[in-house]
Structures are given as structure tokens and as C-alpha cells.
Amino acid sequence: MPSIDKLEIKQAAYKEVGVRLEETLERVETTQHEAAGARKALTIHIKNLLTLVTAADGELEKEIPDAESLKLIKKWLGRAILSTEQFAKHWSNVELQLTGEAAGYRATHDMLQKMVTVSQQQVESAQVPGNVVLEADGELTALPGTQRTTGVRPMSLKQQRLAEDAPKKPKRIKKNT
Secondary structure (H helix, E strand, C coil): CCCHHHHHHHHHHHHHHHHHHHHHHHHHHHHHHHHHHHHHHHHHHHHHHHHHHHHHHHHHHCCCCCHHHHHHHHHHHHHHHHHHHHHHHHHHHHHHHHHHHHHHHHHHHHHHHHHHHHHHHHHHHHHCCCCEEECCCCCEEECCCCCCCCCCECCCHHHHHHHHHCCCCCCCCCCCC
16 A cells, blocks of 8 residues: 555545546537537528528519529539538538547546545544654554554554563552651
8 A cells, every 4th residue: 555645646636637528528518519609500501592492483483584503503502501501411410529528538428427425535544643654664553452443454464463462561550657
């Protein structure tokens, strides 16, 4: 088990990774919203192009003398609509991909938050006097009869026997004479 310093360093590393993960998540979510906006704008643009096609049909029914030019315009408007629909589908796919990416970052962030919480509990339990002994090698060892927390190793059997066999100092009684 690492020492208190190691636990604090580990916790600081978790927090630093968490901060960077939050920044990345914000960038992904911003791009996701931009993709959604682009998709919505293109969908609205498709409706506008369809309105133009309908208007061109109305002009064709009025029997404009240059019907061939109007047919050519409708043909190219149809192609513009198809191209815009494909572009809207592309942005829909980008939005879907970014939604999944953001969900992955959120799940990783949640897991990292749990790791920070566990690390914080380890640091706090290691700092509680009377429950833990800091060994010469920097390891934390729980005292017998205390509840052991995560990350703190129990006393070895040898250490427990030595603690039990240690002579207890008798209390001195003062006599008043």
C-alpha cells in the first residue's frame, strides 16, 4: 500500500486527468451542437428549395414561353435538393458520432470521479490517528481491533502476536502515609 504522499500524488493525477477530460468533453459537446445546428439549417434549406420547385411548377402551368429553360432550372433545383439532403445526412451522422463520443467521455469521467473519491477516502483514513500505523517503509498498516479501510493493509500475524504478547505496564498506586 502506498504512503500518504503517494496517495495524494495519485489523487492529484486523477484530478488533473479529470480536468483535461472535462475540457475535451466540452469541446466534443460544442462540436456536437454545431453539427446539430448545421443539420437543422440544411433541413430548413431543403424546405426552401422545395418551395422554389413548387413556384417553378406554378410558372410552368402559366405557360411561360421559355418552358425548356424552366425545365432545366427544375432539374438543377432537384439536384441541389438531393445534394443538400446528402449533406444534411452527413451532419446527422457526425452528430450521432459525437453523441457517442461524448457519452464515452462522460462514462470515463464518472469512473474517474469514483477513483478520486476512493483515493480521497484512503488519504483521509490514513490520516486518522490511532487507526493506522505508518511503517518504516512508508506503508500504512491498520491496528488490530480497528476497521481496516480500502488501501490499508492489515497487520501481519507476527505483528498481531507481538502486540498481544507485549507486557502491559502495571499502574502504580500511590499510598498516602
